[in-house]
Amino acid sequence: MYNFDIARPQTVKDAVKALKDDEAQPLGGGQTLIPTLKARLAAPSVLVSLTGISELVGVCRDDDGRICIGAATSHARVAKECAKSYKALAALAARIGDPAVRNRGTIGGSLANNDPSACYPAAALASTATIVTNKREIAADKFFQGMFTTALKDGEIITEVRFVVPQKANYQKFEQPASRFALVGVFVAKFDDGVRVAVTGAAEDGVFRWKAAEQALSKSFKPEVLTDLSAPADRMIGDLHGSPEYRAHLVKVLTGRAVKAA
Amino acid sequence: MPDGGIGASNKRREDVRFLTGSGNYTDDINLRGQAHAAFVRSQVAHGKLKKVDTKAAAKMPGVIRIFTGKDFEGIGGLPCGWCVTDRLGNPMQEPAHPVLAQGKVRHVGDPIAVVIAETYEQARDAAEAVEVDIKELPAVIDMKAALNDGAPKVHDDLSSNLCYDWGFVEENREAVDKAIRGAHHVTTLELVNNRLIPNAMEPRVAIGDYNAGTGDSTLYTTSQNPHVIRLLMGAFVLGIPEHKLRVVSPDVGGGFGSKIFHYAEEAFCTFAAKQLKQPVKWTCQRSESFMTDAHGRDHVTKIELALDKDGTFLAVRTDTHANMGAYLSTFAPSIPTWLHGTLMAGNYKTPLIYVNVKAVFTNTVPVDAYRGAGRPEATFQLERVIDKAAREIGMDPIALRRKNFVTEFPYATPVAVEYDTGDYVATMDKLEQIADLKGFDKRAAESKKKGLLRGLGVNCYIEACGIAPSNLVGQLGARAGLYESATVRVNATGGLVVMTGSHSHGQGHETSFPQVVAEMIGIDPSMVEIEHGDTDKAPMGMGTYGSRSIAVGGSAMVRATEKIIAKAKKIAAHLMEASDADIELKDGRFSVAGTDKSVAWGDVTLAAYVPHNYPLEDIEPGLEETAFYDPSNFTYPAGAYACEVEVDPETGKVKVCSFAAADDFGNIINPMIVDGQVHGGIGQGIGQALLENCVYDSDGQLLSASYMDYAMPRADDVPFYSVDHSCQTPCTHNPLGVKGCGEAGAIGSPPAVVNAVVDALQRGGHTHVTHIDMPVSPARVWAAMQG
Structure with missing residues (x-):
């Protein structure tokens, strides 16, 4: 990797300050960024590590019953601490990467990176999560803006993610054989006022909602209602590991399985 | 016989050092004054090399020297060890294989230049500053398309992209065609045997060293067959005779074939060390290994x-x-x-x-x-x-x-x-x-x-x-013999060291080979140590691949041990004042048949090196034998x-x-x-x-x-x-x-x-x-x- 400086701020305020440098880059758990640096694909002047900011770490519930997760909280901690309060989210976190990834990687890092094959974006989008930054609150529906693209502006840091806990929810992941990222992942969340179905891994624009399935499932939360639906293949990824048609097919299969398992 | 001979599931003794971090892999070796090499590689599959500009890179911190293809003009290319003869009796088309690209690049990863610097990171930084101007040419990737008329040629000096068209057994061709035409049923299947990337756990490493005082070159490398590398590189690439070249392959973390071959990086590091009069080390990145280790199947x-x-x-x-x-x-x-x-x-x-x-x-x-x-x-x-x-x-x-x-053997196919x-x-x-x-x-x-x-x-x-069998493979086009060697050195106090040309890179030779020698003598396998991977220690051997080590290397070891036992019996006969023919060896003791006279293995080995009471007029002191085994x-x-x-x-x-x-x-x-x-x-x-x-x-x-x-x-x-x-x-x-x-x-x-x-x-x-x-x-x- 190229040489860089590292800053380890103790507060969000100091982190924001450190990020003012032109080529500065925030560092969460580093599970994407560090391999990128090792491959010499990025050359930041300074890495601003966020994992030492204690206010960014931890899980709690707010007065509305939402689960609030600090942005620098590791996947392993989410898996453990949400096991009762939000089982589907905990199960998702428990299956990201391997133990090393889960103990280093953070929810804020994952959402800010918005890898089209990452798991967390599906959970955030399906659970109508609110992404809280040092500047504002962003609804998940507005946060994800395409592959590796989010609503975050320069110098803006995710501080917390607030999840509304659905009545029922489940995440189904079909792994890409090499990377074991989601070739397709579907998060289904059933609320009082309807069902949300968020799909990751499959589409060129990153995580998206399969609205036709949401409508059908909102009427009747049963896998059978998906029978006559098909996910559109036209914006799906086609690569070594599967054609757009295969991914579209998996979206339907996994949605059905998630409904059944929820 | 103590426990642990042939047929025993002895635990792998080498695993103690592998599992406790005390192994010695090539990358663990660091020589005094060592410089580091980083390769500039082609990013395109096919192109004409117009210019390699090293001016900016040469000024970067720590850079010692930058080598390009020009430095290798007139120096040998990497040799091919097997010439296949085609259906018509003609030799295959055999292109040159330069150490660094000459005029053209032919695959993504083809080496173009090498930066030598004081640290590895400096070498990599400078390698990125080498400016390479390539005129990209259309690439041929699909094999069938590569054989079409007018397809771009990988090698301009060859008549086509066809290396050879081999028929086997050519004389049977018509009879086979006829049998298929007239058969009751013919099943046809078209398939692909997928191309694989070997991915040994340890990526390749090469360290060249040169002693200006003695003129000796040493290459440390991740090889399955250091003697083969010494011969190929010494004789065909760099012109260094074997007695001035040592090749060492210490612990090697898996090969699966990919570490049989002589690679450009080995020749380069040996060459550069001599030029610079300082050791040159190259450690392959994993992503580099994907595009430089020889692939499989396809x-x-x-x-x-x-x-x-x-x-x-x-x-x-x-x-x-x-x-x-x-x-x-x-x-x-x-x-x-x-x-x-x-x-x-x-x-x-x-x-x-x-x-x-x-x-x-x-x-x-x-x-x-x-x-x-x-x-x-x-x-x-x-x-x-x-x-x-x-x-x-x-x-x-x-x-x-x-x-x-097939139910009856032998069976000639x-x-x-x-x-x-x-x-x-x-x-x-x-x-x-x-x-x-x-x-x-x-x-x-x-x-x-x-x-x-x-x-x-x-x-x-x-x-x-x-x-x-060397004579057979010689007829089939091999440019090497495929025997194996072993030297069994018995020490004065009875312990043995077997120096073998077989190389262990995961196979467990250090455990299984001693079981054979121990069984033959009737001693505990812990008395036998295996040395391999150093051309200065083991006799010329051909290395490990083709599931050959126990069958060929093990047989060489048996032959050498038989010689040891034959000589030891003579010494034992002398010690017991008996005839050679009456000496029996069992459980590590020599005895005279039909008597209660016996001497221990250790008595005999000591006599061989302290020959006070010894048949010096008939046999030499010492107890060390070498055998070469060529399978039939x-x-x-x-x-x-x-x-x-x-x-x-x-x-x-x-x-x-x-x-x-x-x-x-x-x-x-x-x-x-x-x-x-x-x-x-x-x-x-x-x-x-x-x-x-x-x-x-x-x-x-x-x-x-x-x-x-x-x-x-x-x-x-x-x-x-x-x-x-x-x-x-x-x-x-x-x-x-x-x-x-x-x-x-x-x-x-x-x-x-x-x-x-x-x-x-x-x-x-x-x-x-x-x-x-x-x-x-x-x-x-x-x-x-x-x-």
């Missing part, structure tokens, strides 16, 4: 099997395109020919066989031997076409195989090899038992309850290993494998539920190590069958260029194996009766997996699915089900 094949009404095999005809990549790697031409065509009889008495192989140059990384090397490709196509034939003629696939088994021993009925019987084939229907019913399709795949395999035939391990899979019909995902292997390896030295070899081989075979795939796009860019896209098998991809090697028909022509076990698992397992997947789909009603190319990924299974 065949496109059409096979036809002709059968009689009752299922008797009449003839086999195969037509294969084999990818050579951009240059000929060290043994590349021999893999699709002599290590592939000669195995097309399999375990069956097919009377007529014709094999055609067209080896093709493309703008891809060179392809060479990879665990099994030619034999997996032969086994896969034969065992797949037999399965397909069984289905077409409505016969049970096991019954069809049994009907055609129509493809030029003679199987000395074997019992294919016994291994199939054993397989049916250990795989519990009778219980399959019950298990299939349970899978069905879960909504899954269960399938059973069975196949046989045979391989030729114990490579190889290949060995022929064989067996039968069974795989059960569950296919998820909704997603196409295949889960391997069980895998059983019944192997005949002849005699066994260490059963636990043999189990481990079979486990590892099957793991690699499952990897090839379900996961691994090296893919280039049409421009020659490597798409599967990291573990993000190249799927290696992991622990949860494979089941617990059931392996058995109790069927033993000892080899008749080596002193240990051993056959070798290193590659069997990788050779025998891919067809079992694919047969099982096709079986599952057929049973599930997808009767149109007769084949799926490897890797049988979920996407491919799903696509096959869609029709």
Whole structure:
């Protein structure tokens, strides 16, 4: 990797300050960024590590019953601490990467990176999560803006993610054989006022909602209602590991399985 | 005899240092004053090298020197160790293989320049500052397209991209054609044997060193055969005689064939160290290894099997395109020919066989031997076409195989090899038992309850290993002998050191080899130490590949130990004032037959080095002997494998539920190590069958260029194996009766997996699915089900 400086701020305020440098880059758990640096694909002047900011770490519930997760909280901690309060989210976190990834990687890092094959974006989008930054609150529906693209502006840091806990929810992941990222992942969340179905891994624009399935499932939360639906293949990824048609097919299969398992 | 001789499952003594971090790998070696090398490599698959500008890079911090192709003008290229003769009797087309590109680049990763700097990071930084101007040329990637008229030529000085068009046995061609035309039934199968990237756990490393005071060069390298590298590099590339060149391969973390070959980086570091009069070290990055280690397999094949009404095999005809990549790697031409065509009889008495192989140059990384090397490709196509034939003629696939088994030995195949021993009925019987084939229907019913399709795949395999009789391979085009060597040095107090040309890079030689010597003398194996991997220590040897180490290297060790015992008996006879002929050696003691006189092993070894009471007029002091062993035939391990899979019909995902292997390896030295070899081989075979795939796009860019896209098998991809090697028909022509076990698992397992997947789909009603190319990924299974 190229040489860089590292800053380890103790507060969000100091982190924001450190990020003012032109080529500065925030560092969460580093599970994407560090391999990128090792491959010499990025050359930041300074890495601003966020994992030492204690206010960014931890899980709690707010007065509305939402689960609030600090942005620098590791996947392993989410898996453990949400096991009762939000089982589907905990199960998702428990299956990201391997133990090393889960103990280093953070929810804020994952959402800010918005890898089209990452798991967390599906959970955030399906659970109508609110992404809280040092500047504002962003609804998940507005946060994800395409592959590796989010609503975050320069110098803006995710501080917390607030999840509304659905009545029922489940995440189904079909792994890409090499990377074991989601070739397709579907998060289904059933609320009082309807069902949300968020799909990751499959589409060129990153995580998206399969609205036709949401409508059908909102009427009747049963896998059978998906029978006559098909996910559109036209914006799906086609690569070594599967054609757009295969991914579209998996979206339907996994949605059905998630409904059944929820 | 103390415990722990032949047949004992001694624990691997080398694992203590490997598992406690006290191994000594090449990258662990750091020499005083060492500089670091970083290679500038082509990012395009094919192009004319217009200019390499090193001016800016040379000014970067720490840079010592930058080498380009110009520095290698007039210096030898990397030699090819095997010349294949084509159907018409002409030698293959053999292009130059420069250490650094001369005029053209021919694959992504082709080395263009090298920066030497004080630190590795400085070398990499400066390597990025080397400006390379390349005029990109159209690349040829697809083998069949590469043979079209007007296709871009990988090598401008060759007449085409065809390396050779090989026919075997050419004299049988017409008879085979005729038999196929007139047969009751012909089954045809077109398939791809997928290209693989070896991925040894330890990437390659080379350190060149030069002593200006003595003029001696040393290369430390991750090689399976340091003597071969010393000969190839010394004689053909750099012009250094063997007595001025030492090659050391210390602990090596896996090779699987990819570390047999002589690579440009080895020659470069040795050359540069002499130029700079300082050590030069290069450590391969993992991403660099993807585009520089020789790849494996990559065949496109059409096979036809002709059968009689009752299922008797009449003839086999195969037509294969084999990818050579951009240059000929060290043994590349021999893999699709002599290590592939000669195995097309399999375990069956097919009377007529014709094999055609067209080896093709493309703008891809060179392809060479990879665990099994030619034999997996032969086994896969034969065992797949037999399965397909069984289905077409409505016969049970096991019954069809049994009907055609070779049952009498020795058996001369129509493809030029003679199987000395074997019992294919016994291994199939054993397989049916250990795989519990009778219980399959019950298990299939349970899978069905879960909504899954269960399938059973069975196949046989045979391989030729114990490579190889030198006079025979010489006739076939090898430019090397394939004997092995051993020096047994007995120390004064009775301990032994065996210096062998075989090289252990995971095989456990340091444990199993002493078992043989200990058994012969009747001492504890802990008294025997194995030295390997240093050309200054071991006599000229040919190294480890082709499952040859115990069969050939072990035999050399036996011969040397026999000489030791013969001499020791003379010394013992002298000590006991008896005749040589009356001396018996048992449990580490020499005794005079019919008397109670005896002396211990240690008494004799001490006498050899403290020869106060010694027959100095008849024999020399000391106890050290060397033997070279050249086998008279290949060995022929064989067996039968069974795989059960569950296919998820909704997603196409295949889960391997069980895998059983019944192997005949002849005699066994260490059963636990043999189990481990079979486990590892099957793991690699499952990897090839379900996961691994090296893919280039049409421009020659490597798409599967990291573990993000190249799927290696992991622990949860494979089941617990059931392996058995109790069927033993000892080899008749080596002193240990051993056959070798290193590659069997990788050779025998891919067809079992694919047969099982096709079986599952057929049973599930997808009767149109007769084949799926490897890797049988979920996407491919799903696509096959869609029709």
